[in-house]
Amino acid sequence: MPLLQLFNLRKDFGGLRAVDDVSLEVATGAIVGLIGPNGSGKSTLLNLIAGSAERTAGRIIFDGDEISGLSADQVFQRGIARGYQDPSLYLKMTTLDNALLPVKSQRGEHPWYAPWRRFWQKQEAENARAAAGVLEQVQLLGHYDSLASDLSGGQMKLLEMGRSLMGSPKLLLLDEPTAGVAPNLAYEIFEEISRLRQQHGITFLIVEHRLEILFDFVDSVYVMHLGNLLAHGSADDIASNETVREVYFGD
Amino acid sequence: MPSSLLVTSLVNTIQIGSLYALMALGLTLTFSVIKLPNFAHAEYVTAGAYAALIISLAGVLNPLIIIAVAFLVGALTAVVSHLIVFKPLERQNVSLYTLILASFAVGLIIRYILFTIADYFNIFDLRIAIPLQILFRTGSLILTNLFAWVAPTSIVLVILLTLLINRTALGREMRALANNTILARVIGIPVERVKNYTWLLVGGMAGVAGALWGLQSAVSPLMGWAAIISVFAAAILGGLSSFPGTILGAYVVAFSENTIMLFLNFSYGVDLAYKPAIPFIIIIAVLLIRPQGLTQLLKRAGELGR
Amino acid sequence: MINIDLGATAISVLTLFGIYALMSISLNLEYGVAGVPNFGQALFVSIGAYVAGVTYTRLLPLLAGMESVHPCGPTMGQALQLRSEIMATQPVAGFINLALTLVIAAILSGAVGFAVSYVTLRLKEEWFLALVLLVGGETVRIVVRGADDLICSHNGISSVAQPFYFLDDVQMSSILFMLLALALALIAYLYSQRLTHSPYGRMLKGLRENEEVTRGLGKGISLARAQIMLIGSAIAAIGGVLFALNTGFVNTNDYVVTLTLDVWVMVVLGGIGNNRGALLGAALIAIMDRVTQVAAIALNMSGSPIEFNYVRFIAFGIILLLMLRYRPAGLLPESRLTTIAHETAKRLTPGKTI
Numbered sequence: 013m014p015l016l017q018l019f020n021l022r023k024d025f026g027g028l029r030a031v032d033d034v035s036l037e038v039a040t041g042a043i044v045g046l047i048g049p050n051g052s053g054k055s056t057l058l059n060l061i062a063g064s065a066e067r068t069a070g071r072i073i074f075d076g077d078e079i080s081g082l083s084a085d086q087v088f089q090r091g092i093a094r095g096y097q098d099p100s101l102y103l104k105m106t107t108l109d110n111a112l113l114p115v116k117s118q119r120g121e122h123p124w125y126a127p128w129r130r131f132w133q134k135q136e137a138e139n140a141r142a143a144a145g146v147l148e149q150v151q152l153l154g155h156y157d158s159l160a161s162d163l164s165g166g167q168m169k170l171l172e173m174g175r176s177l178m179g180s181p182k183l184l185l186l187d188e189p190t191a192g193v194a195p196n197l198a199y200e201i202f203e204e205i206s207r208l209r210q211q212h213g214i215t216f217l218i219v220e221h222r223l224e225i226l227f228d229f230v231d232s233v234y235v236m237h238l239g240n241l242l243a244h245g246s247a248d249d250i251a252s253n254e255t256v257r258e259v260y261f262g263d
Numbered sequence: 264m265p266s267s268l269l270v271t272s273l274v275n276t277i278q279i280g281s282l283y284a285l286m287a288l289g290l291t292l293t294f295s296v297i298k299l300p301n302f303a304h305a306e307y308v309t310a311g312a313y314a315a316l317i318i319s320l321a322g323v324l325n326p327l328i329i330i331a332v333a334f335l336v337g338a339l340t341a342v343v344s345h346l347i348v349f350k351p352l353e354r355q356n357v358s359l360y361t362l363i364l365a366s367f368a369v370g371l372i373i374r375y376i377l378f379t380i381a382d383y384f385n386i387f388d389l390r391i392a393i394p395l396q397i398l399f400r401t402g403s404l405i406l407t408n409l410f411a412w413v414a415p416t417s418i419v420l421v422i423l424l425t426l427l428i429n430r431t432a433l434g435r436e437m438r439a440l441a442n443n444t445i446l447a448r449v450i451g452i453p454v455e456r457v458k459n460y461t462w463l464l465v466g467g468m469a470g471v472a473g474a475l476w477g478l479q480s481a482v483s484p485l486m487g488w489a490a491i492i493s494v495f496a497a498a499i500l501g502g503l504s505s506f507p508g509t510i511l512g513a514y515v516v517a518f519s520e521n522t523i524m525l526f527l528n529f530s531y532g533v534d535l536a537y538k539p540a541i542p543f544i545i546i547i548a549v550l551l552i553r554p555q556g557l558t559q560l561l562k563r564a565g566e567l568g569r
Numbered sequence: 570m571i572n573i574d575l576g577a578t579a580i581s582v583l584t585l586f587g588i589y590a591l592m593s594i595s596l597n598l599e600y601g602v603a604g605v606p607n608f609g610q611a612l613f614v615s616i617g618a619y620v621a622g623v624t625y626t627r628l629l630p631l632l633a634g635m636e637s638v639h640p641c642g643p644t645m646g647q648a649l650q651l652r653s654e655i656m657a658t659q660p661v662a663g664f665i666n667l668a669l670t671l672v673i674a675a676i677l678s679g680a681v682g683f684a685v686s687y688v689t690l691r692l693k694e695e696w697f698l699a700l701v702l703l704v705g706g707e708t709v710r711i712v713v714r715g716a717d718d719l720i721c722s723h724n725g726i727s728s729v730a731q732p733f734y735f736l737d738d739v740q741m742s743s744i745l746f747m748l749l750a751l752a753l754a755l756i757a758y759l760y761s762q763r764l765t766h767s768p769y770g771r772m773l774k775g776l777r778e779n780e781e782v783t784r785g786l787g788k789g790i791s792l793a794r795a796q797i798m799l800i801g802s803a804i805a806a807i808g809g810v811l812f813a814l815n816t817g818f819v820n821t822n823d824y825v826v827t828l829t830l831d832v833w834v835m836v837v838l839g840g841i842g843n844n845r846g847a848l849l850g851a852a853l854i855a856i857m858d859r860v861t862q863v864a865a866i867a868l869n870m871s872g873s874p875i876e877f878n879y880v881r882f883i884a885f886g887i888i889l890l891l892m893l894r895y896r897p898a899g900l901l902p903e904s905r906l907t908t909i910a911h912e913t914a915k916r917l918t919p920g921k922t923i
Contacts, residue, residue, distance in 0.1 A: 064785060088787030100782040102775055108914050109906050112768070113775050114786035120768035120908075121788075123796045127763040133909050136768065140910035144917040156914045159905075179787055300696060348890055357897065359696055360606045364837070365893055367608075367830055372886035378879045492704060536715040536722075543708040550697050551688065 013076065015040040015183055015215050016061070016092075021070035023056055030056040032239035033070070038183070043209060043216040045226045045247075048236035049260060054219045055097065057236070058185045061217075062094040063087035075182060089116060093181035097188045099168050103161035107152055107171055110160050111143040112136075114179040143178060150174040150204065166197040173204065177212070184208075186218045190225065198222060202229045227251060235260070264529040272522040278410060278479065280517030281417030284510045285472040286490065287497035288424055289465040291509045294498070295441035296461045298359075302366040303344060304469060304494070305487035306373035311337035311470025312391075312477040312486060313377055317384075319391045326393055326412055330474050337470015338463045344369045345462040370488070377484040388481040391474065413475045420471060424464070425506050433460055441504075489539075493520065496542035502555045516542055573863065576740070580747050582859050584815055587750030589851035591808030593835035594757045594844060599801040601842035601903075602765055604777025605686065605794055606695075609702025610832045612709055613682060613802040615824030617674040617809025619713055622720035622819035624670040625729045629655055633662040641721035649728050656730035663732045667810075674810050675803035682802025686795040703826065714821040725820030729813055750811050754848075757804050762844050764800070766907050773797055774842070774906070827882065834885050837892045840899030849901055857884075 014037040023031040031053045038044045046054050059065035061072060063084040072080040079090055093114070102110050118139065119125050120132030147153040150170040155163065163171060169189060176184055189205070190198035202225050208214050220226040227233070227247035235243040235250060237259045243250060250256055286308055293301045314336035315329045323329060348369055352362060381387050399406040428434040436457045439447040448454050469487075476486060493516050500512025519541045527533040592614060599607045607613075626640035626648060633655040638648040656663050685705065689698045713719055720726050732749070736742040764770055775783040776790045784790055813819045835854050840846025858881075865877035892899065 062785060064781060084781075084784040085787050085789050088785060094785055096782065096785075100779060102778040102782075104778060104903065105771070105774060106905055106911075108910060109771055112910055113771055113783070113788075116787060118768040121772050121793075123764065123769050123793075123800060126767035126769035127760055129763070129767070129909075132768060137909050137913045140913035141917065143910070144914050147914075153914070153918055156918060157905075157911065175786070300700070348894075351894060355894070355897075357893065360600075360699065361893055361897070363606070363608075363696060363699060364833060365890060367826075367833075368886040368889040368893075371827070371830060372883050372890075375879045375882040375886070379876065379883070382876045382879065383874055492707065495700070495704075534715050537711060540708050540711045540715075543704045543711070546704050547701060547708075550692055550701060 013040075014038055015042075015075060016217070017073040018057075018061070019071040019073070021057070021060055021072065022068045023053075023060055023065065024068045029239050031060065034236070034239075034241050036234055036241060036244070038215060038217050039231070040182075041209065041213055041215055042231040043205065043218065043229055045230040045233040046217060046219045046236065047221070047223060047226070047233060047250075047260070048242070051238075052236040053239040054236055055187055058094060058187055058217070058219060061087075062092060062185055064094075088114070088179055088181075091180070091182040092185065093176035093179050093183075094185040095172050095176055095187055095189060097191055099165075099172070101160040101163075101168055101172055101175070104159065106157055106159055107147065107163065108140070108143060108156040110171060110175050111147055111178050112139055114175055115139045115142070116179055139178075146174045146177050147171075149207075166193050166201070169193055169201055170204065173201075173208075177208070177214075181214065183215045183217065186216065186220075188219055188221060190220065190222050198225055202226070205229065223251075264526055268525060268529075269522070272525045274406070274410065275521040276514065276517045278414050279521065280514035281414045281421070282472050282476055283490070283494055283497045283517055284421050284513035285417045285468055285475075286494040287501070287509045287513050288421060288506060289468045289472075290494055290498040291501055291503055291506065292428075292437070292461060293465050294503045296437050297345075297349070297458060298444070299349065299362050299366065300495075300503075302363065302491065303370035303373065304366075304465070305491035306370045306377070307337045307341050307466045307469035307487070308473040308476065308490065309377055309482075309484060309487035310340045310373060311473030312482045313380065313386075313473075313484075314470065315474035315477050316386060316389060316391050316482045319393065320386065320389075324393050326478070329391065329393070330416065330471050333470040333474030334467040335470070337473065338467035340373060341462045341466020341469065342459065344373075345459070350458075374484055374488060381484050386482075388483050390479075390481050391477040393478065409478050413479055416475055417472070420468060421510060424468065427464075428506065433457065437461060492539070492546070493517075493542040496545040496549075499546055499549050516545060519545065577743075578859060580740070580743050582855050584743070584747040584750050585858060586852050586855040587747065587752075587754040588808050588811045588815060589832075589835060589855050590754035590848050591757050591804055591811065592832045593839065593847040593851040594754070594761050595801040595804040595808065596832050596836050597839075597842065597844060597847040598761050598764065598797055598804070601836055601840075601847070602770060602777065603773040603794060603797040605798060605801075606699040607702055607798075607801065608699040608826075608829060609685075609704075609706040610805060611824045611826060611828040612702065612706030613678045613805035614809035614812060614828060614832075615706070615710065615713075615821070616678040616681060616802075617806035617811075618813040618819045618824065619720060620674040620677060620806070621670050621729055621810045621813040622726040624666055624673065625652055626720075626726060628669060629662060629666045632666050633659045639718075640726060641718055641724065645721065645724070653728050653730060653734075656732075656734045658735065660732070660735045663730075663735065667732045667814075670810055671807055674806040678806030678809075679799040679803035682798035683795045686798040687791070703829070706824070706829065707826070710821045710824055720819050720821070723821070725818055725822075727818050729817055729819055731814040731817075746814070750815070753807060753811065754851075757807070758844055758848060761804075765844060768908070769793075771906055771908075777842075830889075831885065834889050837889060837899060840901035840903060841897075842903035843899065843901050845904075846899050846901035850899075857881075 016038040018034055018036050020033045020035055021031055022033050048054050060067050063082050067080060071078060074090060079087055119135055125131040144153055147156055152167060152171055189201050205216055206229055230247055233247055233250045234241060235256050243253050243256050290304050293299055311333035315333040318332050319329055348365055352365055396408045397405055436452045439452055440457055497512040497516045498509050500515055501509030520538055524538050528535055596607060596610055599605045627637055629652055630637035638644045638651055640648040689701050692698060714722055731746040733742040733745040772788050772793055776793060835850030836847055838853060839850025861877060861881040868875060868877045
């Protein structure tokens with residue numbers, strides 16, 4: 013059974029149909045690419061899945077449950093985390109605090125418990141150990157005390173991914189994880205993604221423009237154009253698909 | 264409610280509504296073009312009123328000159344506050360709350376400078392004393408030349424401003440800026456210059472509103488601040504984006520404050536002291552129930568954008 | 570020349586500092602930590618004052634075992650005499666009344682803060698919340714002033730004595746009141762310090778930095794925001810009770826937008842998001858208040874035509890603008906979050922690279 017299924021998902025902005033009856037599937041443990049020219053509705057589709065935009069019609073099934081209509085925080089609690097195209101780190105917080113924020117059901121997050129450390133200190137220390145593990149994996153443990161604003165662009169991307177992991181997601185939605193990153197580092201980011209899939213069994217749905225890197229890592233690719241799904245297949249299929257080449261590369 | 268009171272309150276509605284419109288259009292324009300809910304707007308009004316009062320005390324009694332001076336002083340105050348405060352802050356890319364806070368600070372500074380001046384010359388609560396002539400009188404209703412100045416001048420200025428926005432090159436550029444600042448910059452609109460003109464217009468209109476206000480009632484350093492919430496209510500009724508909506512909103516607020524308040528007082532014994540609560544109720548009701556204001560009712564006519 | 574009694578000045582400045590600190594800590598939690606633009610601080614402070622106005626006229630006589638007299642209208646003088654007498658002769662009734670006043674004020678104000686923040690979630694634009702709070706404060710003020718009975722409309726309630734009024738030694742009595750204000754401020758400070766340096770504080774800062782992302786990371790932020798408004802509003806109302814006791818009056822004219830701006834100046838000056846900064850801001854404003862008061866009197870006596878009380882507001886406006894422009898983080902910039910997590914991570918970090 014697929015981890016994520018979309019049935020006839022639709023999103024209208026005023027008179028504009030940004031996502032037009034899209035149905036797709038993401039298999040458990042897969043890395044799936046989502047490509048298409050600018051304005052084809054990819055980011056909107058991610059927003060719909062993540063609950064940060066409200067769908068006009070259609071259904072979203074995740075892990076056997078219908079999650080259409082849930083709010084972004086509820087969707088996260090179900091196990092879908094997302095990365096953003098623009099850096100979305102908390103720049104005035106340390107690397108460690110960035111990583112700790114998304115941890116689910118923290119007792120110290122409740123204002124009545126928060127002032128009394130003994131209620132949450134033990135849990136906080138455990139979370140910190142988990143966070144240190146994740147930070148080590150993305151090679152940022154040495155920077156645990158730096159403000160996020162002091163990290164390099166690539167480190168920010170890695171921290172953002174590490175932060176998403178702290179919510180122990182089953183599915184990670186990434187919106188151009190390599191945007192604005194040097195080519196060699198972009199490759200590293202995808203290697204990291206691949207490692208995460210192997211070690212933690214996380215499933216990925218990735219919007220990416222750097223097809224040459226993406227195609228090296230994905231199990232399958234969906235192509236969107238003007239809000240519609242244009243094609244679906246393996247990286248090789250898509251690379252040789254005439255229609256895709258036409259809308260994508262204009263040749 | 265006696266009909267003579269009704270007529271008087273309707274006259275007040277027209278007069279005060281026209282002044283509100285003049286002020287609220289400036290607020291709407293600042294919010295659309297500059298993207299700032301400017302709480303210092305009130306003080307441009309007061310500055311204009313004091314300028315008018317001072318020259319009238321100095322012996323200048325020609326209403327046209329008084330209005331022109333008020334325009335200049337209001338415009339100067341606005342442009343200076345833009346150049347010294349808002350422009351540098353915008354450059355620093357500060358948050359909207361910082362800008363709002365700065366506008367409060369600017370208002371506070373201008374208001375208390377005016378307090379100091381008023382105190383120094385002992386000119387509190389005086390009316391701009393152009394000679395009164397009675398134009399029309401029936402029963403208890405007396406229309407003087409003040410009425411002939413206040414409402415028509417406001418209405419003419421409102422019409423002129425609307426024409427400027429809709430028919431001129433500057434107006435087109437302002438509308439472009441209101442729609443999308445970045446895009447406006449990209450297509451080569453001289454953003455800074457348009458902003459300067461916007462501040463000039465907004466401040467000038469506020470200054471004139473102050474002078475006209477001072478013709479019909481006493482000038483005090485708190486007069487603008489006392490009206491700002493009513494003016495915000497009018498602008499919010501217009502969705503902070505539409506000129507016709509703002510103008511309609513101004514008259515709705517004035518009508519509620521005058522006619523409806525008087526009616527409530529007569530029929531249900533509601534104390535007139537609650538009058539200042541009316542614009543507050545309007546603002547909260549509109550923001551919670553119909554944040555787009557009256558714009559939809561007006562079929563988006565004359566929309567500035569956003 | 571005027572004589573300045575240094576002892577009395579120190580006491581009054583420290584008392585004012587304690588009261589201002591409650592207000593600035595409250596705003597710092599709301600805006601500095603959580604990013605909620607509370608432009609209605611005067612509202613929450615005023616709730617405390619109005620509650621005091623009601624309890625000192627209605628509840629106090631009951632606690633003292635006497636019949637209460639209507640505080641407004643023809644019996645105004647009689648009611649004033651009654652409460653002064655009780656405060657002078659029955660300290661226990663005074664203390665119980667104060668304790669109940671603080672509790673009622675905190676609960677009422679907290680409930681209002683909670684409710685307002687929930688209602689305004691539907692607002693289209695973020696800054697509408699600022700407008701609603703500002704406008705709400707003014708509305709409540711007008712309604713309270715319009716109501717003839719509550720705190721006697723524009724007359725207000727005078728002779729709201731502080732709880733140590735019964736002491737014969739006036740200086741001792743004001744010292745004790747000062748200590749009370751400082752103690753409450755200290756408790757509020759320690760509480761907000763712990764609140765800030767906790768996972769809850771982390772979530773609030775996340776909410777401040779980026780609402781959408783924080784929601785996307787699984788945090789139900791509307792509740793978090795309402796909760797911090799509840800806490801902040803309760804603290805502000807406690808400040809309001811003390812403010813009224815300190816001046817001895819409850820009058821709607823004291824709770825206007827300029828009071829809100831004063832509190833903003835404290836937070837912006839001290840350091841947005843830093844509780845210590847809030848204390849520093851409160852201290853500086855308390856001192857400046859006193860200095861301008863003295864200067865105003867001195868100028869007045871020397872026959873100067875300049876009214877110095879106006880200069881105070883101009884100066885505050887200029888300070889605010891200078892800070893926003895040249896030192897937006899305040900005198901004491903925000904400190905990093907410290908929880909046990911940082912020690913844990915430090916132990917796990919081999920040969921720290923920074």
